[in-house]
Amino acid sequence: MIDDRTAPLAGLRVVELSSFVATPLGGMTLAQLGADVVRVDPIGGGPDIGRWPLAPSGRSLYCGAGLNKGKRSLTVDLRSARGRELVAGLAAAAGTLVTNAPPRPGLTYEELRERRPDLVYARLLGHRDGRSAVDYTVNAELGFPYATGPEDHDGPVNHVLPAWDVACGLYLAIGLLAADRRRAATGEGRHVELALHDVALATAGNLGYLAQAQLGEARPRIGNDLYGDFGRDFGTSDGRRVMVVTLTARHWRDLVAVTGLERVIAALEEALPADFSRDRDRYTHREALAGLLAPWFAARTAAEAGKALAGTSVLWSHYRTFAETATGLARHPLMAELTQPGVGPHLAPGSPLVLDGRQAPPEPAPELGADAETVLGELLDLPPSEVAALRADGVIG
Template identity: 55%
Template sequence: MPDEHRGPLAGLRVVEVSAFVAAPLAAMTLAQLGAEVIRIDPVGGNADHHRWPETERGDSLYWAGLNKGKRSVTLPLDTPEGQQAAIELICADGDDAGILITNLPARGWLDYELLAARRPDLIMMRLLGNHDGSPAVDYTVNCSSGFPHATGAGPEPVNHVLPAWDVTAGLYLATGLLAAERRRRATGQGQQVTLALSDVMLSTVGSLGYLADVEINGVSRDPIGNGLYGGFGRDFRTADGRSVMVAALTTRQFRALAGATGLTEKLETTGTVMEADLTTERGRYEARHALAAVLEPWFAARTLTEVQTALERSGTLWGVYRTFRQLVEEDPRCTTENPMFDRVDQPGIGTVLTPGSPLRFSRDRVPLAAAAPRLGADTEALLRRRAVSRE
């Protein structure tokens, strides 16, 4: 049974051999729910150990962010001795051990068949680029997704900076691991589970209806800037130079926006002139430019504070555009008032606002936000523990 004081996954042991975003995020997601996660890196760190952003001294804020709550082991993985030590950590005894997450080539000492010969009930979560095993990364997957051509306001494709496919793949890996572990508990059987980054993209594009839109309607979504596709929503500029996003997904929400701005009559008249039924998403979308023209002067005549007061009172769906700096300095959700956050002393970096798991359970207490380890900090202790267990 899980220890409710350490999280719902307390007792589960996962070994991670990876780099960059997706696999480290998957393992960190499990660690934040109480699993013991051991990340194995080559001596000196893997390719992501100094990835930006980093401090002036060269400590990677990126690496620290994606490895919170883990234990770090460094081994000479280019030697038989280092590889053997890694295999022993991966295939350690215990009903809750024998689980590996990797996005590195599964050959040599990382070959599934070799590891499964050592521990037949091994669960190996393996991230690929494409389903045929050829390489791909978020940047090369995203460019083919259609989204860059639907982003921005013109004909040129625009990349978003969020590594969406990496993040989504990481959460798929964590979900797949828990599914495989549940099956192992029921049957005693391990297995290799593969996930292709490009399949994550294709699955998402299909699930959102964009593949069917091409096949059924012959339509490929056009870029519409910051507008809400298929409904009314867009950005507006305030008198003090800030920008806000307003979304009216339902008729009630559109009426709330109209009431908050005092423009109900003008907006209804605009709908009549445009021959658009403003009680439907289609009608509001077709009339979006005319409706925005009515609303723009209202926002332009008011400060952000005045806009906030009016919109919050009405229950309108809205948000403020913020830089990362403004997010840290202004947003009340990005503080320790939010139970997800704590101020954590990150070795080599300092005390920083650090998120834990965003999940909240009614019966289990999720562990507080934790620091990432110094590279290799747990090597000696974990190898000693492994040696003792063999005696």
């Protein structure tokens, strides 16, 4: 939580009951904008408490440190009626709950609304009918693995980025804020539901992939080539690879000019015939064009190729590993050193949003259950003696 009363979401309080990626990301997005987000976990931690990657200490770098930055933490025995009653009171006091947990007695939308009629209750599902799903099963279900990977590969190829979890977490934050805005205007609460499968399905539809299939054209698997225009990776003399993309006629003209291939490309256009100022012709004849361009890259180091391309409009980048990317983080304004309990000092990102020239720096994720006294004191007016009694009785951790 940003300690700044001018933060965009200062004054918004959110109780988060969540695990894994999407919902914690939604909660952290709100916290980085100034909301007071209280994450409630089972005593001892939720199912993602030890999820990889791990720090040398064994702490999860994504659950414990990555997706809970800036929140406060409370652990509660959610199996007990007293524990659920405590969380229900917190949700009513905060007025906003975000969750992907299965509904528990006393914590359903209908029950919580009786306590707080203007409650905003945002819940993430796998499928809208209640069936479970995760990013990897949703991705497999929609067809993306059969459009990913080398052209001559027969089976599906998964990708490492949980794209639907990320999109879903941001959609969840937007939906919650839309409901909160309506509440501010009308005094009415709202029950927001979002399904992971629906987010992936909507994205596939919005990008035209589904309409393309309905109209009879299968999305091809083309390896590292760019679909619909010219873009691919090229090897350099020092064993590196460079990704090059052209999306406009200007991009293409600059690429041809910097590689000195104007006459050769003009001759190829005349021979085919083709007009490489058009994206469809660049895509159709991408193999021939790549064959002409490859020797220019192969004769240069990655640094030399980059220096030549840097003065043009061509879209390009060197390929890097995560380890290589990590070595230059200290110079990036998004990153700052963060000392995370159980992990130690490391460079971590703040919010990527820049508002009036200001960017929220990263804040440590809370130690599990560390904020019981302050959370219960502020939201429920419980004195320290009562908090201590709840801990002694095993209701909170």
